[in-house]
Amino acid sequence: MDISDLQNALQAVQKNEDLYKLIVNAPLQQTVEAALLFLGIVVLLLVDEQHGTIDRVALSDNERATGTKNMSVKRFEDIKIPLEHEKNLIAKAIRTGKPKSTTDWQYLFTPELTPEEARLNQAGGSIALSCVYPLTGNKRGALIFSYYLFEGSLQPQQRKFMQTYAQLVSERLDTLDR
Numbered sequence: 001m002d003i004s005d006l007q008n009a010l011q012a013v014q015k016n017e018d019l020y021k022l023i024v025n026a027p028l029q030q031t032v033e034a035a036l037l038f039l040g041i042v043v044l045l046l047v048d049e050q051h052g053t054i055d056r057v058a059l060s061d062n063e064r065a066t067g068t069k070n071m072s073v074k075r076f077e078d079i080k081i082p083l084e085h086e087k088n089l090i091a092k093a094i095r096t097g098k099p100k101s102t103t104d105w106q107y108l109f110t111p112e113l114t115p116e117e118a119r120l121n122q123a124g125g126s127i128a129l130s131c132v133y134p135l136t137g138n139k140r141g142a143l144i145f146s147y148y149l150f151e152g153s154l155q156p157q158q159r160k161f162m163q164t165y166a167q168l169v170s171e172r173l174d175t176l177d178r
Contacts, residue, residue: 002030003164010172019176020044020058023143023169027161028060037158038149040064040127044169045090046141053080054090054141064125064146071124072117079112087111093132093142099162101131101151108132108144129154133162137170 009026013019024042028034044058056076059065069076085091089100089107102108105122106115108130113121122130130146131154145162147154 002033003161003168005030006165007168010168016176019172021061023172024058024060025062027165028062037161038147038153039145039158040148041068041125041144041146043144043146044141045144046135046139047083047094048080049140051080052083054083054088054094055080057141064127064148067124067126068121069124071120072113074112079109081109081112085111090132090142090144093134094140097134097136099131099133101129101154103129103151105130131162133166135166135170135173137174139170139173139176141173142166143169 006026009022010019013022023044027039027042041060041062041064043056045054046057048055056079059069059076081088081090083091083094087107087110089102093100105118109118109121125146126148127146128148128150130144133143133145135141135143143166
């Protein structure tokens with residue numbers, strides 16, 4: 001994946017909503033590279049400090065993401081995870097600053113969805129593995145990278161991409177408030 005192309009694309013966008021959409025779609029627009037990484041969906045989540053929740057801000061605009069939304073009992077935007085929830089992997093990743101991964105979406109959606117409801121969402125997108133990378137800048141949040149391969153198949157280039165892209169997004173989000 002050409003990180004410099006992604007960086008240039010993110011720098012060119014000025015409006016928050018446009019940037020959020022680009023963050024989750026830009027990696028998938030490099031279709032060959034995304035296919036070689038087995039990357040299916042990217043999600044941007046930001047912490048609402050006032051309410052103490054992790055809000056889903058943007059979701060990739062592709063067939064896999066549409067499949068997950070179609071299976072969901074709640075709208076994407078309505079799923080808000082308490083930042084202090086002990087069993088939610090997104091909350092853990094943000095609190096600890098360390099990436100987390102799972103093959104079971106119940107750990108990404110608890111307490112908002114039952115395990116069965118979360119797994120139906122996962123099946124709707126044909127996702128095997130999701131990795132949560134915390135944003136490390138002034139804006140707290142995370143990126144979820146969802147793959148259609150299992151964790152044992154994840155290669156160093158995929159881990160490097162996630163780490164580098166999460167850092168790039170963190171730096172770009174920090175410039176929004178300046």
